[in-house]
Amino acid sequence: MSFEYPDNLKYMDSHEYVRLEGDVATVGISAFAIDQLGDIVFIELPEVGDELSQGETMGNIESVKAVEDIYAPINGTVLECNTAIADAPEQLAEDPYNNGWLLKIKVNGPTALDKAMSASDYQAKVEG
Numbered sequence: 001m002s003f004e005y006p007d008n009l010k011y012m013d014s015h016e017y018v019r020l021e022g023d024v025a026t027v028g029i030s031a032f033a034i035d036q037l038g039d040i041v042f043i044e045l046p047e048v049g050d051e052l053s054q055g056e057t058m059g060n061i062e063s064v065k066a067v068e069d070i071y072a073p074i075n076g077t078v079l080e081c082n083t084a085i086a087d088a089p090e091q092l093a094e095d096p097y098n099n100g101w102l103l104k105i106k107v108n109g110p111t112a113l114d115k116a117m118s119a120s121d122y123q124a125k126v127e128g
Contacts, residue, residue, distance in 0.1 A: 003031040005123045006097050010116035013125075014071045017097070018113060025074050028101040029061065029092070032126045037063035040089040045070075045102055050078045052105060059102075061089075074113065076105035 009017040015033035019026040034040065042062040052058050052072035059070040082101050085092055092100045117125065 003035065003123075003127075004097070005030065005032075005119040007119045009097070009119060010073075010113050011119065011122035012071065012073045012116055014069075014073075015126075016071060016073045018073045018116060019101075020107070020113065023107045024079065025076065025105045025107050026101045027073055027103045027105060028096055029070065030122070030126075031093075031096050033068075034093050034096055034100075037061065037068065038065045039063055040092050043086050043089045043092070043102070045081045045086055046078050048078050048081060052076055052078065070102070072105075073116065074105060074107055075109060076107045078103055079106050080104040 009019050011017050011030060015030045017028050017030055040061060040063045045059045046052065052075065054072055054075050056072050057069045058072040061068050061070055081103055085100055085102060
């Protein structure tokens with residue numbers, strides 16, 4: 001099965017994506033990861049104002065199959081949480097890249113997306 005991987009996003013090994021606009025990063029989970037999880041029943045996100053460190057756990061996503069950690073793809077401060085998705089996590093699969101974002105983060109310092117993959121590199125990794 002082939003999924004959409006928008007070219008304007010950067011992807012992490014742990015399946016988070018980042019859309020960087022100035023110093024604000026919109027973070028979500030890739031369509032591939034959502035498909036692997038199955039039916040999502042709960043999402044735990046950090047609070048607005050929380051400081052995040054790249055690579056550290058910032059929440060988790062629970063499906064009927066498993067509970068997976070969500071990792072901060074970038075250093076920064078949480079500006080906004082997508083409460084609509086937190087309240088109705090089943091909607092995440094419908095539109096992961098637009099309405100299905102999880103957090104908006106004010107990026108601290110350099111963007112530090114050096115370890116992030118392009119859409120084509122991520123697709124090659126997950127669809128192998």
